[in-house]
Amino acid sequence: MMGATSPSGLELTMAVPGLSSSSGSEGAGCNNNNNAGGGCSMRDLDINQPASGGEEEEFPMGSVEEDEEERGVGGPHRPKKLRLSKEQSRLLEESFRLNHTLTPKQKEALAIKLKLRPRQVEVWFQNRRARTKLKQTEMECEYLKRCFGSLTEENRRLQREVEELRAMRVAPPTVLSPHTRQPLPASALTMCPRCERITAATGPPTVRPPPSSAAAAAPSPFHPRRPSAAF
DNA sequence: ACGGTCAAGTTGCAGA
DNA sequence: TCTGCAACTTGACCGT
Numbered sequence: 001m002m003g004a005t006s007p008s009g010l011e012l013t014m015a016v017p018g019l020s021s022s023s024g025s026e027g028a029g030c031n032n033n034n035n036a037g038g039g040c041s042m043r044d045l046d047i048n049q050p051a052s053g054g055e056e057e058e059f060p061m062g063s064v065e066e067d068e069e070e071r072g073v074g075g076p077h078r079p080k081k082l083r084l085s086k087e088q089s090r091l092l093e094e095s096f097r098l099n100h101t102l103t104p105k106q107k108e109a110l111a112i113k114l115k116l117r118p119r120q121v122e123v124w125f126q127n128r129r130a131r132t133k134l135k136q137t138e139m140e141c142e143y144l145k146r147c148f149g150s151l152t153e154e155n156r157r158l159q160r161e162v163e164e165l166r167a168m169r170v171a172p173p174t175v176l177s178p179h180t181r182q183p184l185p186a187s188a189l190t191m192c193p194r195c196e197r198i199t200a201a202t203g204p205p206t207v208r209p210p211p212s213s214a215a216a217a218a219p220s221p222f223h224p225r226r227p228s229a230a231f
Numbered sequence: 232a233c234g235g236t237c238a239a240g241t242t243g244c245a246g247a
Numbered sequence: 248t249c250t251g252c253a254a255c256t257t258g259a260c261c262g263t
Contacts, residue, residue: 080259080260081237081238081239081258081259081260082237082238082239083237083238083260084237084238101251101252119239120238120239122251123238123239123240124237124238126239126251126252126253127237127238127239129252129253130253130254130255131237133253
């Protein structure tokens with residue numbers, strides 16, 4: 001089995017040789033490892049760093065402390081989008097690595113640990129599973145495309161070989177009997193297993209090239225090019 | 232402006 | 248019926 005871990009931590013397991021996941025999106029965001037250090041968007045500070053300033057609620061944008069009634073007051077629009085901090089993401093990824101689904105207890109514990117609502121943990125896991133599946137599907141798609149390509153090529157090659165063999169059948173070689181010097185019937189011919197030449201069942205062959213110009217033009221109908229790959 | 236990402240909402244289904 | 252999940256959708260936000 002092959003495992004790939006994208007930069008976002010997506011763990012993909014698929015029996016596809018030579019494939020690597022090149023995507024990963026979570027790195028694109030702002031690096032808020034050190035939120036307090038600045039240089040990052042304010043949103044990250046809002047969500048995850050309990051504002052000691054005062055009137056800022058501790059977990060704005062849908063985290064633990066947000067009440068349902070706060071949601072609807074502004075109208076039909078959703079509350080601001082929650083962005084998980086690096087640490088929250090890291091812990092979620094870590095537990096996802098251990099288990100792709102959570103028991104209610106695990107969910108609760110994780111929510112407390114992350115200072116999120118259980119529902120948010122649940123949603124994160126749902127979305128995470130969806131992303132994993134999507135990545136896996138994309139990888140499978142790539143793999144199948146490659147298979148299709150190589151099979152198409154193989155098919156072309158076999159078609160050519162069939163054409164060559166058909167050409168041989170149209171103008172079979174004439175094998176003379178070593179005794180009577182008369183052409184032998186096809187039923188009396190056999191293939192030499194060593195050199196793969198068509199020979200008379202008995203005695204050394206005397207082969208005369210076929211009269212057909214088309215067959216004569218074919219490159220050595222007795223030793224047709226064989227595929228390099230053995231079946 | 233636009234496309235990508237992602238948290239969250241909605242819906243339908245399966246199992247207890 | 249309830250619960251949990253997958254699949255799909257929505258909308259905020261970000262980088263270009």
